[in-house]
Amino acid sequence: MAIYAIWNNKGGVGKSYLTFQLASEYAYQHPGKKVLVVDLCPQANSSSMLLGGMDIGEQHLNDIHGKQPRLTISGYIDDRIRSPYVPTKSGADYITQVYKYNDKVPSNVYLVVGDEKLELQSSRVSSATDKNRGPDDAWRIVHLWIKDLISDIKYSWKDTDTCVFIDCNPSFSVYTELALTAADRLLIPFSADGSSKRAVKAVLSLVYGKRRQLGDRQSDFYIETNSHRMSLPEIYMYIGNRLTQMNNSSASAFKTVVDEISDEIYSEWQSSDTPFCMHPSGTPKPNNKKTFKNMFQFEVNDANTASVVSGALGIPIGILTAGQKVVAGKTVTVNQSQLDKQVPNIKDLVKRIE
Ligand SMILES: Nc1ncnc2c1ncn2[C@@H]1O[C@H](COP(=O)(O)OP(=O)(O)OP(=O)(O)O)[C@@H](O)[C@H]1O
Ligand SMILES: [Mg+2]
Numbered sequence: 001m002a003i004y005a006i007w008n009n010k011g012g013v014g015k016s017y018l019t020f021q022l023a024s025e026y027a028y029q030h031p032g033k034k035v036l037v038v039d040l041c042p043q044a045n046s047s048s049m050l051l052g053g054m055d056i057g058e059q060h061l062n063d064i065h066g067k068q069p070r071l072t073i074s075g076y077i078d079d080r081i082r083s084p085y086v087p088t089k090s091g092a093d094y095i096t097q098v099y100k101y102n103d104k105v106p107s108n109v110y111l112v113v114g115d116e117k118l119e120l121q122s123s124r125v126s127s128a129t130d131k132n133r134g135p136d137d138a139w140r141i142v143h144l145w146i147k148d149l150i151s152d153i154k155y156s157w158k159d160t161d162t163c164v165f166i167d168c169n170p171s172f173s174v175y176t177e178l179a180l181t182a183a184d185r186l187l188i189p190f191s192a193d194g195s196s197k198r199a200v201k202a203v204l205s206l207v208y209g210k211r212r213q214l215g216d217r218q219s220d221f222y223i224e225t226n227s228h229r230m231s232l233p234e235i236y237m238y239i240g241n242r243l244t245q246m247n248n249s250s251a252s253a254f255k256t257v258v259d260e261i262s263d264e265i266y267s268e269w270q271s272s273d274t275p276f277c278m279h280p281s282g283t284p285k286p287n288n289k290k291t292f293k294n295m296f297q298f299e300v301n302d303a304n305t306a307s308v309v310s311g312a313l314g315i316p317i318g319i320l321t322a323g324q325k326v327v328a329g330k331t332v333t334v335n336q337s338q339l340d341k342q343v344p345n346i347k348d349l350v351k352r353i354e
Helices: 015-029 045-050 056-066 073-082 117-128 138-143 145-156 174-182 194-208 220-227 249-271 289-296 304-313 336-351
Strands: 002-006 034-039 109-112 162-167 185-190 234-243 297-301 323-327 330-334
Touching: 002 015, 002 174, 015 034, 015 045, 015 109, 015 162, 015 185, 015 234, 015 304, 015 336, 034 045, 034 145, 045 056, 045 109, 073 117, 073 145, 109 145, 117 138, 117 174, 138 174, 138 220, 145 162, 145 174, 174 220, 185 194, 194 220, 194 249, 234 249, 234 289, 249 289, 249 297, 289 297, 297 336, 304 323, 304 330, 304 336, 330 336
Parallel strands: 002 162, 002 185, 034 109, 034 162, 185 234, 234 297
Antiparallel strands: 323 330
8 A cells, every 4th residue: 555645835736636636547547446535635625626626526525514523634633632642543434435426536536525624723733742741752643643544444444455645735734744744655746937946945855854055954844753763755756737738938938947846856866865766666776867757757737628627527637528518607618639638647647656
């Protein structure tokens, strides 16, 4: 079983969109496995897409949020706030089979539904990490909450082969920390703009303690993870998202930015001990820029209207058809050319996810 966190501390780079597409496509490609999405973002965007999109998905979300007990990530976090240091073994109570709400998503996709209530709970989660309020290793135990949640679910599935995707919010919140502790692999989406380069560096410094300048303070997360001898996820892939293929000046500007980010990542690989996850398993360690790029970088094109429709209607791009669609009462057209741009991309990306 692999657990992937999808994170970049820059907003709007496609974390939730890719979570939705990856989970759905992975489930199509692996019908014998279960796919679990843990939505750790209070905006619950990936949940909304999985549950049917902007209209129906949002309605389903409201219904789920309105029920007691609250069968969402916040329901589980409430359990853990009540029992911070003793595992509640209650994780499996909080799974939703997506297909029951949205039959466009394969029946082997399961979701721990995102919830805006996470924001209200976060100060209590943070204070539970304080050893003055709990045991000496309070920080460690609380940071294992999401790992515990996934273990509970896995146990209830009698160890069926499972792949887990955790959608994170952009900020380095306590929930992002919990996700990074639970994950063994990290997918880092980025977009082709100047601030993405800074964000890529920020991920390295926040998660792996890379100092940008001598004397820079390291993150508490990095320091505590080390002092408790806990593991960090390995970098699995950088995903350049919403890249445009058109042969024009904006495409070449995009390429310049992507190349700069690429150089940044490559020099990190060459010069430091940041953990990268070799894949597919058994592949030798890359020994030049080309083989490095093949293993650790991927590009997903901008699919324009097709992606808007896919997200808004909760139809994974792999099964979206061309033609007229109704989104929020308006008719829009999905062109086959837009699908041709992104569908093979997403399928290839998923083939690289083990
Ligand atoms: N490859 C793509 N082609 C076209 N549109 C895309 C693509 N990827 C993402 N988008 C769109 O970009 C917008 C931002 O994506 P998304 O919400 O997934 O980003 P995010 O990183 O999760 O944002 P946040 O940081 O707020 O959680 C969405 O409207 C989404 O539909
Ligand atoms: Mg998001």
